[in-house]
Amino acid sequence: MTDQTKKPKFFDSSPIPLYVQLADIIRYRIERQLWPEGTMLPTIDTLMDEFSVSRVTVRHAMQLLSSSGLIEIQRGVGTFVLKNHTRRNPVKVETTLDGLIEAYRNDKPLLTYISDSSEPLCLTEDDGIPAPSYQHLRRVHTRDDVKYCVISIYLDERIFKMAEERFRTEVILPVLASLDDVTVANAKQSITISKADLETSRLLDLPLGDPVAHVRRVLTASDGTIIYVAGVTYRGDYIHLEMDLKK
Amino acid sequence: MTDQTKKPKFFDSSPIPLYVQLADIIRYRIERQLWPEGTMLPTIDTLMDEFSVSRVTVRHAMQLLSSSGLIEIQRGVGTFVLKNHTRRNPVKVETTLDGLIEAYRNDKPLLTYISDSSEPLCLTEDDGIPAPSYQHLRRVHTRDDVKYCVISIYLDERIFKMAEERFRTEVILPVLASLDDVTVANAKQSITISKADLETSRLLDLPLGDPVAHVRRVLTASDGTIIYVAGVTYRGDYIHLEMDLKK
DNA sequence: AAGAGACGTCCTAACATTAGGACTACATGA
DNA sequence: TCATGTAGTCCTAATGTTAGGACGTCTCTT
Numbered sequence: 423m424t425d426q427t428k429k430p431k432f433f434d435s436s437p438i439p440l441y442v443q444l445a446d447i448i449r450y451r452i453e454r455q456l457w458p459e460g461t462m463l464p465t466i467d468t469l470m471d472e473f474s475v476s477r478v479t480v481r482h483a484m485q486l487l488s489s490s491g492l493i494e495i496q497r498g499v500g501t502f503v504l505k506n507h508t509r510r511n512p513v514k515v516e517t518t519l520d521g522l523i524e525a526y527r528n529d530k531p532l533l534t535y536i537s538d539s540s541e542p543l544c545l546t547e548d549d550g551i552p553a554p555s556y557q558h559l560r561r562v563h564t565r566d567d568v569k570y571c572v573i574s575i576y577l578d579e580r581i582f583k584m585a586e587e588r589f590r591t592e593v594i595l596p597v598l599a600s601l602d603d604v605t606v607a608n609a610k611q612s613i614t615i616s617k618a619d620l621e622t623s624r625l626l627d628l629p630l631g632d633p634v635a636h637v638r639r640v641l642t643a644s645d646g647t648i649i650y651v652a653g654v655t656y657r658g659d660y661i662h663l664e665m666d667l668k669k
Numbered sequence: 670m671t672d673q674t675k676k677p678k679f680f681d682s683s684p685i686p687l688y689v690q691l692a693d694i695i696r697y698r699i700e701r702q703l704w705p706e707g708t709m710l711p712t713i714d715t716l717m718d719e720f721s722v723s724r725v726t727v728r729h730a731m732q733l734l735s736s737s738g739l740i741e742i743q744r745g746v747g748t749f750v751l752k753n754h755t756r757r758n759p760v761k762v763e764t765t766l767d768g769l770i771e772a773y774r775n776d777k778p779l780l781t782y783i784s785d786s787s788e789p790l791c792l793t794e795d796d797g798i799p800a801p802s803y804q805h806l807r808r809v810h811t812r813d814d815v816k817y818c819v820i821s822i823y824l825d826e827r828i829f830k831m832a833e834e835r836f837r838t839e840v841i842l843p844v845l846a847s848l849d850d851v852t853v854a855n856a857k858q859s860i861t862i863s864k865a866d867l868e869t870s871r872l873l874d875l876p877l878g879d880p881v882a883h884v885r886r887v888l889t890a891s892d893g894t895i896i897y898v899a900g901v902t903y904r905g906d907y908i909h910l911e912m913d914l915k916k
Numbered sequence: 917a918a919g920a921g922a923c924g925t926c927c928t929a930a931c932a933t934t935a936g937g938a939c940t941a942c943a944t945g946a
Numbered sequence: 947t948c949a950t951g952t953a954g955t956c957c958t959a960a961t962g963t964t965a966g967g968a969c970g971t972c973t974c975t976t
Contacts, residue, residue, distance in 0.1 A: 436877055437689045439933060443867075443877055450866045465952060476935040481954080497953045498942035512861070517764075519914040609914035614759070615862055615880050615905035619697045620690075630683055630690050633862050633880030633905060639914070658862035658880060663910075667766040667856035667886070686963060712922065723965040728924085744923050745972035 440475055441482035447473075448487060452503050462500040463493065512662035513570060515637070519595075519609045526593045531563035533593070536572070536625065543576045543651060550608070550642040553649060557582035559589070562625055569626045571656040578649040598641075598650065607644035613637050615658070622655050633658030687722055688729035694720075695734060699750050709747040710740065759909035760817060762884070766842075766856045773840045778810035780840070783819070783872065790823045790898060797855070797889040800896060804829035806836070809872055816873045818903040825896040845888075845897065854891035860884050862905070869902050880905030 436443065451457050464472070469480045484501060487493045495501045516522040545552055556576040563571045575594055581604055582589055588597045598604060614636045623630040634655050641650040683690065698704050711719070716727045731748060734740045742748045763769040792799055803823040810818045822841055828851055829836055835844045845851060861883050870877040881902050888897040 437686050438877065439684050441933080442684045446864070446878060447867050466954095467952085476933095477937090477954095479934060482933085484953095495953070496943085498951080499944080500952060517912050517914070522914065606915075611912050611914050613908075613910040613912075615882055615908050617693070617880055617905075620694050630685065631693060631878070633864055635862055658864075661860075661862050663860040665764050665858050665860075667764070667769065667858050668853075688963080713924095714922090723963095724967090726964060729963085731923095742923070743973085745921080746974080747922060 441479045441486065444469075444473060444475065444479060444483040445486040448483060449492060452492060457503050459503050459505065461503045463503065465500065513656060513660045515613070515661060515663040517611075517663075517665060519606065519641075523595050523599045526596050529565065530593070531565045531570075533591070534562040534564065534569075536560050536562060545640075545648065545651065549610075549640050549651070550646045550648040553578040553580065553647050555579040556651075557589075559594070568657075568660075570660045571654050572622060572625050573652055573654045576651040578647065581649055594650070594652075604649070605644055606641045606649070608642040609639065611637060611639045613663075618655075626655075626657055628657060635661045688726045688733065691716075691720060691722065691726060691730035692733040695730060696739060699739060704750050706750050706752065708750045710750065712747065760903060760907045762860070762908060762910040764858075764910075764912060766853065766888075770842050770846045773843050776812065778812045778817075778840070780838070781809040781811065781816075783807050783809060792887075792895065792898065796857075796887050796898070797895040798893045800825040800827065800894050802826040803898075804836075806841070815904075815907075817907045818901050819869060819872050820899055820901045823898040825894065828896055841897070841899075851896070852891060853888045853896070855889040856886065858884060858886045860910075865902075873902075873904055875904060882908045 448457075448463070457463060463469075466477060466480050466484070469475075470477055473480075484493065484495060488495050488501075492504060493501055494504050514525070516525050543556060543558075555578075557579045558574070558576055560572070560574045562569050563573060577589065577594065577598075581598070581601070584601055584603065585597055598606070616634060616636060617631045618626070618628045618634045620630060622628065622634060623632070626634075628634070635658055637652075637654040637656065639650070639652040639654070640648060642648050695704075695710070704710060710716075713724060713727050713731070716722075717724055720727075731740065731742060735742050735748075739751060740748055741751050761772070763772050790803060790805075802825075804826045805821070805823055807819070807821045809816050810820060824836065824841065824845075828845070828848070831848055831850065832844055845853070863881060863883060864878045865873070865875045865881045867877060869875065869881060870879070873881075875881070882905055884899075884901040884903065886897070886899040886901070887895060890896050
């Protein structure tokens with residue numbers, strides 16, 4: 423019965439541990455330049471106050487950030503922002519097929535085949551006319567040692583047979599574009615955002631629940647046959663989309 | 670020294686409680702139709718086995734899903750998938766200015782002004798020539814009782830003065846478009862994905878760390894003056910982007 | 917009415933998270 | 947050298963998460 427002051431507890435009620443939430447907030451502030459590189463962070467006691475949490479909690483959060491190299495803790499001195507954790511080389515989402523092909527011509531990701539287990543090919547009426555059969559390829563793209571997307575491709579088997587070896591070892595789209603016998607008449611792409619599920623989080627070394635972008639691409643031939651369907655799951659932080667609204 | 674069998678512990682090492690992760694996985698399977706509406710979920714004992722977790726953990730996860738209305742637990746019978754939690758009415762991200770204006774003409778969201786505290790206007794050389802001064806407006810858009818984005822707008826003060834009242838009470842872009850004296854020469858938009866920070870999670874009633882999309886729009890007049898800069902943070906699950914890759 | 921198959925409850929026992937407070941160790945400048 | 951400010955350590959205690967197991971209760975079918 424000492425004091426019944428309301429405890430805002432700031433962002434409790436979430437099942438995520440306080441120290442993780444706190445670390446997220448601090449990371450966010452650093453990324454947003456609120457605390458630029460080299461700055462000394464508020465003292466532990468100040469942060470305890472600001473967020474009404476205990477010492478243990480603040481320290482735990484700090485250790486998390488420190489071990490990920492974002493800050494440096496100096497005993498007896500203070501805690502300092504290290505690197506500005508600049509956005510790492512995001513993937514520019516191309517808005518044209520040519521751009522997409524061109525992008526892959528310059529950037530050859532490491533391809534890792536993965537065993538299947540994924541969603542079956544699912545098409546809507548709008549997509550076009552299904553081909554008689556498809557070859558399924560599923561792999562992870564890696565660049566600079568970072569696995570940045572999982573891609574699951576269904577390729578018209580007749581086309582696949584034209585360059586089986588190349589399709590297996592190279593990125594599909596440039597190969598597809600290089601085949602004289604194949605003409606892509608239509609190409610659609612849709613993007614949605616969701617959270618990394620168990621499989622994705624494993625494949626991309628991502629924490630479960632981290633933001634990801636799902637991209638679905640459908641290419642059709644001039645007779646309406648669907649020749650290529652891809653479902654790509656990108657790490658959310660690798661996505662960057664630019665568009666000119668003035669057409 | 671009884672048995673030292675390795676415990677894969679499936680997705681431990683994450684600070685997020687197991688039962689939350691498990692609930693996420695089950696929700697995901699339901700959403701992906703792996704367990705369609707009406708299906709009986711595997712028994713608690715089966716799930717305990719599949720994921721190597723204890724009874725308490727499975728039940729805790731189930732209760733979470735049950736209380737969010739996704740499943741129904743029937744004692745002595747089993748647990749069943751209720752509604753298929755269909756995607757709720759996502760916002761189609763427009764790729765042209767006219768589309769954007771048109772979209773807002775048909776969909777009038779509820780605007781809630783919020784006190785400031787946000788990032789200052791930050792522009793790059795590329796954006797254009799800054800106007801002498803800007804009016805800042807910051808608000809939350811709500812549709813069907815769901816707060817789906819926070820928008821922070823900087824509007825050239827000279828333009829703001831032309832229709833102060835309307836700018837305050839209506840969605841900016843349609844008003845801007847309706848002014849004869851204003852011509853938008855250029856309009857750019859960029860999209861990135863990140864996690865909800867503390868402020869966003871509060872404003873949008875979203876769990877901290879949930880996926881969000883940041884959209885930045887810059888409009889310039891024909892003389893290169895930047896007349897409008899908007900930073901919009903959307904709920905990730907409200908974003909849907911369609912594009913025709915064939916230009 | 918009985919049995920099988922489900923979920924519900926309860927218990928023990930580790931750990932992890934968190935608050936709150938006291939005290940220690942270190943670095944730096946006056 | 948010493949005061950000051952900062953991070954580190956340690957303690958108690960409450961609460962939450964998880965494993966593992968035993969047993970209770972409910973529903974439905976035979």
